[in-house]
Amino acid sequence: MAKNQDIQIRDPFIYVDRKEGKYYMFGSTDKNIWGKGTGFDVWVGEDLENWEGPYPVFRPDTEFYSDENFWAPEVHYYKGSYYMFATFLRKDNGKRGTGILKSDSLMGPFLPHSETSVTPKDWFSLDGTLYIDKEGKPWMVFCHEWVEIGDGSICAVQLSEDLKEAIGEPVTLFSASQAPWPTSFEHRTRKSMKNYVTDGPFMYRAKNGELLMLWASFVDNIYAQGISRSVTGEITGEWKHDVETLYVDDGGHGMLFHDLNDELFLTLHSPNQTPNERPIFIPLEERNGMIRRKK
Template sequence: MAMIKNKDIQIRDPFVVPVKEEGKYYLFGSTDSNIWGNGTGFNAYVGRDLEEWEGPYTVFKPEEDFYAENNFWAPEVHKYEGRYYMFATFRRKDNNLLGTAVLASDSLLGPFTPHSDGPVTPKDWCSLDGTLFVDEEGLPWIVFCREWQQVGDGQVCAVRLTADLKDIVGEPVVLFSASHAKWPTSFQHPRYPGQDNYVTDGPSFYRAANGDLFMLWASFINNTYALGVAKSASGDVLGPWEQEDEALFQSDGGHAMMFHAFDGALMLAIHTPNQTPNERPLFLEIEEVEGKLRVRAT
C-alpha cells in the first residue's frame, strides 16, 4: 500500500492511539469529504513516524437502519476492559440533534459496531465531542460539550457512565461555560438576535506525571478557531476547572488531543486550518513549564 503524507490527508478532530508493541500510531478523525453533510463512516490511518501513513482503512460504516445519516464527527478510540470503544458524534434522524454514541470492536481497525442504544448523551440536548474519562477509582465518565445553539454560552459537561459504557448514571454536571475563560470571544448569529454566543468543542484530557489533570478544549477568537487549556484544582474530573488566560494554539486550529510519542516526547495532535476541505493533521511537541502546557519552540 502506498504511503500518504500529512499534507494529503483531509481530517478533522485527529485522535492518535500509539501502540508501542507494534511501533505504530493509529490515526482516527472526522474523515468525510464534507463533514457538514451526509455521513459515510470513519477512516483510520496507520504509521510509524507521524509523517507518512498507510490507509485509509474503513473502520466504521453504518448499516441501513443506523439512527443517523448526517454529521459523523470526532471519533475517539479508547481501550477499556480489554476492548476498543469508539466515542463518536452523530446527528440523530428522529430529532435532528447531535449526540455522542459508543461503538465497539475487538480490533483497532474495526469494524466498529453500535454498542450503546443510540447516543448516551441526553436525548433532548444538542451534544457533541464526547470523550471517555476513567477516574482514580476506575469509574468511567463521558465528558462532552453542550451546543451554544441551546444554551448561548457553550458548556463542557460530565456524567458518569455505566460500567459497560452503554448508558449514563444520574444527571450531567456543568464543569464550565466557554465565557469562564478569558481567551474566547463571542459572536452574533442572525437566528439569535442580540445574543452573545460562545462555542465549546472537543474536550480531551492529559494527566501529567505529577498528577495534574489538564483539559484541552476549543473555541473561537474573533471567528478564528483556537485551542485552550484548563487545569483541575482538585485533580478530579469535577474540578473546579481553572482556565489559562491565553490560548495554547490560535492559528486557526483546534479540537486536539495529547499523547506520548515512542521517543517519550509529549505531542499535540490538532487539525488546521479549520476550513473544509483543507483540514490537515498537525503534530506539535508540548512541554510542561511551571505547571502549565506550552508548545515547544522549534
Template structure:
C-alpha cells in the first residue's frame, strides 16, 4: 500500500526525477535509528510527490564494508553512463565520518563501493558530500568538515578524478558556519565549547539567471534551519556570500532542489529534526530577480 509523506520516516531526502517514467525516486537516510548501526539505504517511488511505493533496497553492505555505523545522506547522480551515490559513513578504523562513492548500472541499484573507502581526508571528520560538475566538465565534491571536530563547521570543496574514485586535489575551505548572519551556536553537553557552529548538507544549484547558489543547513536558537549562499564568481571556489536570512527556519533542513515534470522549482527537506519523527516535505520555490524564496511565504 502506498505511503503518504507523513508516513515515511526519512532524513536528508534526495529526489531524482525520471521524466521518461513520470516518476520521482527518493533516496535518503532510511535507518530507523540513523544515529546507530547502519543497515543500508532504501528508496521510494512516486508519481505525484504525495504517495510513495516502497521502501526498496538500494544498498546493503557486506561484511567487508569499511563502516557499520551512521549511514547517512545518500545522493544519486547520473554520470558517465552509470549511477553514482555519494554517502556518508562512520569508518571502523578511526571512527571518523567520511563520504564514499558507490556506483550501480541502474538507478535502483544495487549500489557497490567504487572508492577505496571515503574520498574525504582520512583524518578529518567529514560528511554530506555532494557532486558538482563545473563549466569545464570537471567533477568536484563539496562537503562539510564537521563541527564536532573543529568547533566552527566548514564547507569545503575538492576536485575528484574523472572516474570519481579518488581526490584529484587538496580540499579548499569555502566558508565557516559562523560567517552566515543567521546562524547561532549550538550547545551540546558532549561538546561544551561556546563557539560550536554546525554545517550540514551542502547542495549546489545553478539559478535561471546563471548564478550559482548553495543550500546548506545549520541551527538558529537550537532549531534546524536551511540557508543559502551565493558564489560571487559563479565558480565552486567562490568566494561565497551568505544570504542574511535563512530560507527555512522551522526545524527543517538538509535540502536539495529539483524541478517537477510540470516545471516547478521545488525544495525538499526533512522536518522535524528529531528521530523518529523526521518526514519529507516539498516546498515550491520562487526565484525573483535571482533571490530564492519559498512560495507563499
C-alpha cells in the first residue's frame, strides 16, 4: 500500500468507479518521462490517500508507432469500452500527438485503437481529451504545442463515432495569450519570441449548464491552472477566460472529478520538477458556475 507522497506521477487522471467503490489513478508513470517510454500503470484505491499498485495497463510491442514520451493518459468510458487518450512521440516523423487505446477493463491491457496519433500528423500536439457534445458526437480537445507555434493554442477536432480517427479539420478555440493570467517566457531556441504554454485541457459541465475548460500554463515560470468558459455552451466557443487562477503553487495538468461522496475535487501533480512530482487532491466548491478552492 502506498500513499500519495510515495507515488511519482505526472498528469494524474482519476476514474471513479461508483459500482466498485474504487478510484483508478492513471498518469505519466515512467520514472524519466522525458525519454524512452515503457508504458502506463494504474494505482487503485478506495479513498484518495492509500493506493495499491502500480499495475501495468499498457506495454507497447515493437510494432507500436512510438517508443518515447509516453504522457498524460486519460481513460473514458464510451459505448461499452474504456478508451485511453495518451500522448506519444511518433517514430516516423518525431512529432508528438495524441493516440487512442482501448480495453474492456480499467485494469487493461489497453491495446492500440487508432492507427497512429489522431492529432494532425505534421503538428506538435499533446494532451488530447474526450468531449461528447449535446448531440452525442465525440470530439477531442487538445493542445497545439508552443514548441512549434510559440503562442500555444487549444484546439478541437471531431472524431469518428468509433473513435478511430479525426474527421474534418481542427478548430482553434483560443491561444494562451488571449487569457489574462498566463505569462510569456523566453527559450534558448526562440529568443526573439514570446512563448506561452497550453497544457492539459479538461472539459467540465457545471451544474448551471455552463461548459468549462480547465487548463494549465505558467505564471512567472510557475506552473498553474486556470478556467475558461464557452459563451455559447458549445465546444467551438466563443471562449472567455476567468481572470483569477484556480491554482498557482507550482502544480498543474489537472482534472476535475466528483468523489464517491459527490464532492468536487481537483487533482494535479506538484511540484512540477522530476522526480519530485506527486499527486495532490484539492477540495473545491462550485457556485453558479464559479469554481474555487474550498475554504
